[in-house]
Amino acid sequence: MIRPATPADLPVLHALIRELADYERALSEARATEEQLRTALFGPDPVAHALIAADDTTGEPAGFALWFRNFSTWTGTAGLYLEDLYVRPQARGAGHGKALLAALAAICLERGWSRFEWAVLDWNEKALAVYRAVGALPQDGWTVQRLTGPALAALAAQGGAGLRSDNRTNSHAN
Template sequence: MIEKQFRFATEDDLTLILDFIRQLAEYEDMLDEVVATEELLNEWIFEKKVAEVIFALEDDVEVGFALFFHNFSTFLGKAGIYLEDLFVKPEYRGKGYGKGLIKKLASIAVERNCGRLEWWCLDWNKPSIDFYLSLGAEPMDEWTVYRITGDTLKRLAK
């Protein structure tokens, strides 16, 4: 088996990062919700450094990506890694790149002494759910995600 190769994104990868985000959004039938631009990604990933991106490579070509950031668990008293997005191009699925990205994130979490690695998954995405379960991930059935955005967020902030 060929060892999977990974690399962290640099500012030169902004177009590629945005392309992966759009491919993921298209897969999730949410492309119309993508308002991210290269300028915004540069500001938040590389200038403010609030998120990181790693790529999975095949023959030096980026075939998958993961965008993640640190969160914090008050109960554990330490940071964790939150996986915001993971996407492997369809033609490269089933070759271990998704598992490789998750394993890479797990190794980063261990290296950084994080308490956990977590993410959300859309309820309808059975292939991803089955994949995550096969890795030993546990669904958090007793939790509900809440979100405030846009005009509601602005009104609340007043």
Template sequence: MIRLATAHDVPAILQLIRALADYEKLSHQVVVTETQLREHLFGPRPYAEVLLAEDAGQVVGYALFFHSYSTFLGRPSLYLEDLFVLPEQRGKGHGKALLARLARLAVDRGCGRFEWMVLDWNTPAIQFYESLGAALSPEWKLCRMTGEALERFAATAA
């Protein structure tokens, strides 16, 4: 079963975020708290939404997503930030069901595209996405500014 998350799901969402970070060997980067997730997902100005995959009443996966905007298309886009299914639950269709529900949301909301990133070493995920019809864009590179670099550059604004 795929469903939209509620504020009651925040502890499960945080557990899945930590499990994703473990899988990607990035646990040291996880500093988010339940309080932050509750505010940012379910507060007065939600920044993102979450779909949950359940199997026999247990949360086994999630997709965290938000809208961006394509100036070229003149339409919103749906951006998938995280997709994760617990390793012991893989191969049962949960990931595909989450992606299909996101694609349905994108179409229903008038989005011109549905996008996400994948780590270059994650061959199983790349093969899975390509099997669904996703095209990887080698010509685009992610730019990121965080921490001190972000603070330093922000200080140059008039």
């Protein structure tokens, strides 16, 4: 059973995110709080969405997918970027991961979006096998790039000061 997350799911969603971080050997990097998740998912300007996979017999949460909308300048359409997909070890092999992926693919098609993308750790062979089984292909020639911490601050200091905090430029200012 796949369903949209609700505010009542925040404690379990937070726990699942921490389980994922532990699985990915990066628990110390998972610093998001339940309150931050509440704002991101259910606040006045949601920036992400989540689905919960629940066990069909017990209703217990088995996993989750957290995603947000992106945009392709080449196709001129929005797309879906899967930030996290996680299924608890005891629930693996029951189809929850594939069901989450199928639900996300359906969201893409229902909304007329052209792409469904995500990144996966190169050592996660089990996840890679699931992704290949549903027809996902690696994007050869592309690598993920990321700026954080001091490097992010240093680059921003080189010219981002002219932008307004509401993401609009002041090109229409007098």
